[in-house]
Amino acid sequence: MILIAKGAEAEIYLVDWFGIKAVLKWRKPKAYRDHTLDYLIRRRRTINEVRNMYIAHVIGVRVPAVYFFDPEKTTILMEYVEGESLRDLLSRGEHKYLKDVGIYIGKMHKAGLIHGDLAPTNIILSKGELYFIDFGLGETRRGWTRKTAILMARDINVLLRTLELYGAKSEEFKSLFWSGYREEMGVRSSVVESEVSRIRASGRYVER
Structure with missing residues (x-):
């Protein structure tokens, strides 16, 4: 697992998923926020991102394929788009x-x-x-x-x-x-x- 980007909201890793290059996006906890509120925000944003990607795909806009996502761990595993x-x-x-x-x-x-x-x-x-x-x-x-x-x-x-x-x-x-x-x-x-x-x-x- 290789860290390829680190933002204010999430960390992005390049990972091997059953022999396929993939991207793991993890919304990390924010220590300055209330623990429960922080978890709810990160969970909602994770679900929202996957929903937005699905809508984009349906209307004909190319997005990375989502292989798996876990709202509880606030992670999304998706296609690595090389280009x-x-x-x-x-x-x-x-x-x-x-x-x-x-x-x-x-x-x-x-x-x-x-x-x-x-x-x-x-x-x-x-x-x-x-x-x-x-x-x-x-x-x-x-x-x-x-x-x-x-x-x-x-x-x-x-x-x-x-x-x-x-x-x-x-x-x-x-x-x-x-x-x-x-x-x-x-x-x-x-x-x-x-x-x-x-x-x-x-x-x-x-x-x-």
């Missing part, structure tokens, strides 16, 4: 996938699924196909409300902020993304775009 992250692709000038990224995010949003962390490191190109990983901060919304549109806008803003790091190319990158998103979302994309503009013009959007 290059969107960040790596953009860094070497491969931006043609951004329209597809927009389409897939549009598919999620049409289904009411908010990813929660659309960083380019959570989008992986594997064998010519895009995969989305790390749905731990995601949620599912029912119905179409302004609150839903705001959550979708916040989702997208995470990605847009990263695309802006690419200087002169950033507008082209964002344009490619929006073309795919609009294609999939249809008329509702304009509502989400308006909320994105509102976020970026307000004090909630801070340059980093």
Whole structure:
């Protein structure tokens, strides 16, 4: 078992599962929280992440296959998706996938699924196909409300902020993304775009 990532919420290990490369995600206990509350939070988030991945799979968005999960131990054992992250692709000038990224995010949003962390490191190109990983901060919304549109806008803003790091190319990158998103979302994309503009013009959007 090899530790490959350590975040504020979880640790990610590369493991051998019956001869197959797999990923084990463990939501570790937080010593600063009440023990019972901490357990309930970690359990709920584990179940929620698996549910979000299932929804994404059903609507045609590629995600790692879940082999096994244990809500009591707050662990998920899933497929190891080997490939290059969107960040790596953009860094070497491969931006043609951004329209597809927009389409897939549009598919999620049409289904009411908010990813929660659309960083380019959570989008992986594997064998010519895009995969989305790390749905731990995601949620599912029912119905179409302004609150839903705001959550979708916040989702997208995470990605847009990263695309802006690419200087002169950033507008082209964002344009490619929006073309795919609009294609999939249809008329509702304009509502989400308006909320994105509102976020970026307000004090909630801070340059980093």
